[in-house]
Amino acid sequence: MEGLLIDEQLRALPRLPSTRQSWRFPDAYTFVLPLAQGALWLYNKPPNPRVALKRDYPQFGRSYTRFQDLVAARAVGDLVAAEQFKLDRAFMLRFAAAEGFVRSDPVTLIVELTGRNCNIVLTDPDGQILGVAREVTKDINRFRQLRPGLTYAPPPPYDKLDPRVASDDELAAAITGRTPKQFRKIIDGVGPQLTEAIARLANVSPERHLDESDVARVLPVINRVVDAPTQMMQEALDLPDLETLRAHEAKADERAQLKTALEKRKELFEKRIEDIDRVREAAAEADEIRQQADVLLAFQKQVPPHTDEVTLTDFSGHPLTLQLDPRYDAISNAEQLYDKAKKREQRAAQAASREEDWWRELEEVQALLERLEPPHSLDDDTVAELHRRFVQKPKTQYRAEPAMRYESPQGFEVLVGRNAKANDVVTFKMARSRDLWLHVQGYHGSHVIVRAENREVPFETVLFAAKLAAGHSQARQSDNVPVDYTLKKNVWKVKGAPAGAVNFTQQKTVYVTPSRNPQEAAEVD
Numbered sequence: 001m002e003g004l005l006i007d008e009q010l011r012a013l014p015r016l017p018s019t020r021q022s023w024r025f026p027d028a029y030t031f032v033l034p035l036a037q038g039a040l041w042l043y044n045k046p047p048n049p050r051v052a053l054k055r056d057y058p059q060f061g062r063s064y065t066r067f068q069d070l071v072a073a074r075a076v077g078d079l080v081a082a083e084q085f086k087l088d089r090a091f092m093l094r095f096a097a098a099e100g101f102v103r104s105d106p107v108t109l110i111v112e113l114t115g116r117n118c119n120i121v122l123t124d125p126d127g128q129i130l131g132v133a134r135e136v137t138k139d140i141n142r143f144r145q146l147r148p149g150l151t152y153a154p155p156p157p158y159d160k161l162d163p164r165v166a167s168d169d170e171l172a173a174a175i176t177g178r179t180p181k182q183f184r185k186i187i188d189g190v191g192p193q194l195t196e197a198i199a200r201l202a203n204v205s206p207e208r209h210l211d212e213s214d215v216a217r218v219l220p221v222i223n224r225v226v227d228a229p230t231q232m233m234q235e236a237l238d239l240p241d242l243e244t245l246r247a248h249e250a251k252a253d254e255r256a257q258l259k260t261a262l263e264k265r266k267e268l269f270e271k272r273i274e275d276i277d278r279v280r281e282a283a284a285e286a287d288e289i290r291q292q293a294d295v296l297l298a299f300q301k302q303v304p305p306h307t308d309e310v311t312l313t314d315f316s317g318h319p320l321t322l323q324l325d326p327r328y329d330a331i332s333n334a335e336q337l338y339d340k341a342k343k344r345e346q347r348a349a350q351a352a353s354r355e356e357d358w359w360r361e362l363e364e365v366q367a368l369l370e371r372l373e374p375p376h377s378l379d380d381d382t383v384a385e386l387h388r389r390f391v392q393k394p395k396t397q398y399r400a401e402p403a404m405r406y407e408s409p410q411g412f413e414v415l416v417g418r419n420a421k422a423n424d425v426v427t428f429k430m431a432r433s434r435d436l437w438l439h440v441q442g443y444h445g446s447h448v449i450v451r452a453e454n455r456e457v458p459f460e461t462v463l464f465a466a467k468l469a470a471g472h473s474q475a476r477q478s479d480n481v482p483v484d485y486t487l488k489k490n491v492w493k494v495k496g497a498p499a500g501a502v503n504f505t506q507q508k509t510v511y512v513t514p515s516r517n518p519q520e521a522a523e524v525d
Contacts, residue, residue: 001050001113003087003189004163004229010082010091012053013040017080017096021411022453023072024057028064030246031071031120032057033093034411035079040093042111042120043242044133045249049118051091051111052242060405060413070131071122073432076104076454087162087189088155089113104454110152119146127152160188163226171222172215180206180218187222197236198225251380254387255372261390262369269362276351283348286341293337295320300330402426403449406468406518408461413451416468420500423447424493427502433489436462438469439502441482441509445473447500449488460524463512467521470514480511 014037021034029045039057043050063069077096084091090112098104107130110121120133129150136146144153161174174186180199183190190198199206202221204214225232233239240248291314296303299312306326314320324333368386371378378386402422403415415430417423427437427447436450436457448469450457466483475481486507493502515521 001048001089002191002194002229003084003089004194004226005233006051006089006091006113007084007087007164007189008229009040009051009053010084013079013082014038016082017078019078022060022413022451023068023075024060025063025068025072026058026061027246027250028068031068033079041242043246044111044118044120046116046118048245048249049113049115050242050245051113054242060407062401065133067120067122067131067133071109071120072453074104074107074122074130074454075109077106085155086158086160087164088158089115089191090155098454099456112155121146121152123152158188161186162188163190163222168219168223171219175210175218176212176215177209179209180204190225193233193237193239194225194229197233198222200236201225201232251383254391255383257391258383258387259369259372262365262372265390266362266365266369269358269365272358273355273362276355279344279348279351283344286344289337289341289344291315292320292322293334293341296322296330296334296337300334303330305329403430408450408464409522410458410461410464412455412457412461414461414465414468415449415451416472417446417448417500420498423500427488427491428493431488433487435488436465436485437488437491437504438462438465438483438485439504440470440473440475441484443474443481444500445469445475447502448472463510463524464518464521466510466512467515468518470512471516471521473514476514476516479513481514482509482511484509 014035018036020036024032024034024039026032029043031042031044033040033042034057038053038055041050041052041054041057043052063072075093075095077098079093080096081094082091083094090110093109093111095107095109097106106125108123108125108127110123112119112121119136122130122132124130129146129148129152131148132146134146135148136144138145146152161170163171166174171187175183178186180195183195183198184192196206198218198221201224202214202218204210204218208214210218221232295312295314298315302312303310303324308324308326309321310324311319311321322333324330325336328336368378370376372383401418402425403417406414406416408414415426417426423446426449431437431449432451434454435452438448438450439445446469448465450461450465462485466485469483470476470478470481473481484504484507486504490506491502491504
């Protein structure tokens with residue numbers, strides 16, 4: 001993403017410092033920060049990373065990477081500053097410290113939207129790297145590494161004309177005699193896409209060396225691009241917005257994953273079919289192995305104990321040398337030979353019974369691979385259906401996610417366990433030690449977690465979660481129900497206890513009216 005486009009999005013941010021809600025992660029590449037007005041979307045997938053300030057933001061969902069977990073846990077304070085490196089393709093988001101059950105120190109999130117090398121880096125106030133979306137080691141770049149524990153090195157300095165403050169005379173002098181393709185080396189914040197947009201809107205060739213008449217047409221376009229780069233680029237190039245880009249790339253990923261899965265499946269069935277001949281050759285020796293066992297039984301008294309080889313005379317009068325297992329006697333070795341012959345015949349019979357199915361599977365996979373490529377490309381709906389069939393992982397033991405997810409009016413994520421087994425998952429796998437844990441007092445019911453993320457949980461959120469805890473319990477038909485709450489770190493499970501059974505300490509109690517409706521639970525009594 002080019003520098004002027006980034007500058008436009010950062011200028012549209014609400015006045016800082018700004019309160020914010022918890023991070024949301026629609027996928028492994030997208031980081032969404034809801035603010036007082038709108039939400040900042042960071043899309044970190046090469047080669048088309050983006051930043052966009054949008055009105056909408058997704059509901060709570062799971063995180064996809066460890067780095068997303070780290071960002072959610074450490075970048076929890078208010079957003080206090082957003083600073084771009086000149087008009088480079090990188091900027092910093094500074095987060096204040098947060099007071100909660102445990103204080104969270106200030107951190108800085110550095111976003112590098114540099115095409116194929118895009119990255120997101122989390123640092124402490126001294127610039128030490130706490131985590132990186134994609135680590136850069138010496139094997140990748142021996143001049144600039146990005147790994148936890150190192151000190152972050154900003155992009156190297158450069159000298160270009162800032163179009164936001166440069167006068168028309170300065171711009172005219174800089175571009176006269178140059179081609180539009182050279183703008184990116186002269187004008188800060190302008191890359192290949194904005195260069196192409198300027199050339200199209202000014203009706204000049206990107207290869208043309210500009211004279212005075214050309215400059216007279218180009219200058220007003222540059223000024224318009226500086227004021228509204230996204231609008232001007234859309235007019236000239238009709239590029240997709242962030243939502244369309246994410247959808248397009250998700251479909252491309254789905255198609256690529258399907259192709260990989262089909263190629264592996266094709267290789268599997270080709271190997272199985274190749275193995276059929278070897279299995280048949282091995283089965284052809286079954287009669288010979290069985291005859292060896294017959295000879296060994298017939299002349300067992302001639303076999304010394306604990307020997308690994310013996311030579312006997314077969315039934316046609318020829319010498320026969322047999323390899324034996326010295327741990328067993330002659331009879332046991334003969335039984336092993338009979339089993340060996342039987343297994344070879346069984347494998348051959350199984351291969352023969354499946355050969356037709358394997359050929360059919362192979363032909364189907366080959367046909368699908370051919371249809372994935374132009375000009376016979378499968379439509380997106382068919383690709384999605386095949387992706388579910390060949391790529392997606394089988395369902396886990398839960399038909400649904402173990403927790404129901406809600407959002408409190410104060411912006412906290414609330415998890416409600418679906419059943420006893422799910423309660424254990426919610427409490428001991430999904431919750432962190434400083435999250436708030438709630439359970440109705442004296443009745444069976446759901447474990448409820450408030451994701452604190454190192455923030456102080458307001459009492460209104462406690463009441464919201466308590467109403468849900470009472471509503472998802474055996475006391476849901478009662479009034480004025482007591483609900484205990486404490487930190488998750490004060491909850492433990494006794495070894496051998498049944499699913500959902502826990503002990504806890506240092507609890508407080510609130511009395512609420514049960515509710516399963518989040519809108520109703522949000523109402524102040």
